[in-house]
Amino acid sequence: MDVFKAAALRTRTHGDVLSLAAGQPSTSAPGPVLQATRDALDGHLLGYTETLGILPLREAIAQYHAAEAGVPVDADDVVVTTGSSGAFTLLFLAAFDIGDTVVMARPGYPAYRNTLAALGCRVVELDCGPQSRFQPTVAMLESLPEPPKGLIIASPANPTGTIIDPSELAAIARWCQAHGTLLISDEIYHGISFGDVETSSAWETSRDAVVVGSVSKYFSMTGWRLGWMLLPTYLRRAVERLASNMTVCPPAISQVAAIAAFTEASRAELDGHVRRYAVNRRILLDGLTAAGVTDLAPADGAFYAYADIAHLTDDSLTWCEEALARTGVAVAPGVDFDTVHGHHTIRFSFAGATADIEEALVRLQPLLRG
Ligand SMILES: Cc1ncc(COP(=O)(O)O)c(C=O)c1O
Incomplete structure (x- = not known):
């Protein structure tokens, strides 16, 4: 939450934040849900x-x-x-x-x-x-x-x-x-x-x-x-x-x-998001590996890559705060997820736009290379 707060502050002061910290899709609800919402406003108590x-x-x-x-x-x-x-x-x-x-x-x-x-x-x-x-x-x-x-x-x-x-x-x-x-x-x-x-x-x-x-x-x-x-x-x-x-x-x-x-039309739209997550995942995993971050959990599903960065820090919260301050990229420190080993792990979310993942990797390169 400290990183989220710092990211919100930087958005106001610099306007350049790329968030790979939030565990949520970057897309709205599927079209049929939005239409059903409009209909519900008129027709329902x-x-x-x-x-x-x-x-x-x-x-x-x-x-x-x-x-x-x-x-x-x-x-x-x-x-x-x-x-x-x-x-x-x-x-x-x-x-x-x-x-x-x-x-x-x-x-x-x-x-x-x-x-x-x-x-x-x-x-x-x-x-x-x-x-x-x-x-x-x-x-x-x-x-x-x-x-x-x-x-x-x-x-x-x-x-x-x-x-x-x-x-x-x-x-x-x-x-x-x-x-x-x-x-x-x-x-x-x-x-x-x-x-x-x-x-x-x-x-x-x-x-x-x-x-x-x-x-x-x-x-x-x-x-x-x-x-x-x-x-x-x-x-x-x-x-x-x-x-x-x-x-x-x-x-x-x-x-x-x-x-x-749950309709077919919504599922088709949502499956399109999953295809984008798959592209983002590949770009992120390849980019991290190329930057020497190779100790990664197998990213089987969801939209997260969990990396051990013990070679870079033993204080993931400070590392994430510094990464945000120096590059405008927000990632989540592992400390909330793992109170024992999380001081040397970080979580990337790849639910965002593909261009944002690419840009985030470019900005993070010097830090990830140590
Ligand atoms: C594993 C897991 N369970 C539950 C939740 C809570 O989700 P919600 O309350 O939005 O359904 C989250 C949210 O990130 C999650 O990651």
């Missing part, structure tokens, strides 16, 4: 909706997952939430008690850790390095002193972009089922992958798992604040009661409009 989300949206989400995962998914399985962020809070409250142990990968998305800690859970981070594509494995779970109450996985992951191999994900899901561990599978980057490893869904193996989705990433709709969960039956009533008290319902206009995100 846009009052409170059902707490679990409007039925046509829950049906569209169910069909999307059924087609993706090849398993039956019903509208009743779907709970629509205020971003996936809203889903995590509801789920943690419904599923965990104070003192429960919940396991996640390090590096990982910091909001899991911070939200769980705020709710009094004990967060155990698994140190995940290149040997396991920065992802947890069954062997790591076996080495815990006892099975945890919950395990959160993200595939593709933030900050690394790595994908858990489908057979390992299935093994993790089976392990969790056998040991009474609630598996929370963050699948919000599904749809953005580059062919090295296939994505798979936890629901292909276990419907005791929770699958989390969102319109924020593939669907290019971060600010619409809409996410969802596929929930096992036993958690549904608790989540519904919590949601009705905490938010009443997710934003009505976003729900009405998001139905159009």
Whole structure:
């Protein structure tokens, strides 16, 4: 957040900032969603909706997952939430008690850790390095002193972009089922992958798992604040009661409009963005390698490249601040994602325009070369 603040300040003073720091698409929602929004403003009351989300949206989400995962998914399985962020809070409250142990990968998305800690859970981070594509494995779970109450996985992951191999994900899901561990599978980057490893869904193996989705990433709709969960039956009533008290319902206009995100026309537009991410990814990985930054996590999916720059710094926050001051390029320091090793890692987002990635590499060359 310090880098974001400094980038905003520099935009005002210099106007030359290229941001490879933000974890969001640089494009608007797809055309059919924008049209549906205009129509909704005229035709809809846009009052409170059902707490679990409007039925046509829950049906569209169910069909999307059924087609993706090849398993039956019903509208009743779907709970629509205020971003996936809203889903995590509801789920943690419904599923965990104070003192429960919940396991996640390090590096990982910091909001899991911070939200769980705020709710009094004990967060155990698994140190995940290149040997396991920065992802947890069954062997790591076996080495815990006892099975945890919950395990959160993200595939593709933030900050690394790595994908858990489908057979390992299935093994993790089976392990969790056998040991009474609630598996929370963050699948919000599904749809953005580059062919090295296939994505798979936890629901292909276990419907005791929770699958989390969102319109924020593939669907290019971060600010619409809409996410969802596929929930096992036993958690549904608790989540519904919590949601009705905490938010009443997710934003009505976003729900009405998001139905159009699942249409063929929207998917064609969104797949075009993924093709651009693939081009950007190649340019960025090649550019970093040419500049001597070769210790990179396999960028299987999402729109991130995670680099170890131990040869350049042991203080990634200061390095990023200096990079911004000297070049106008903003990248994210690893410290939030990994409190142990993140002082020598940085995350690049390649969700922006291709020309921006090219220009950022030119500006960063002297710094990356040390
Ligand atoms: C892995 C992961 N999960 C969840 C989120 C939250 O996304 P949202 O609340 O916009 O759905 C993010 C945001 O960057 C993320 O990277």
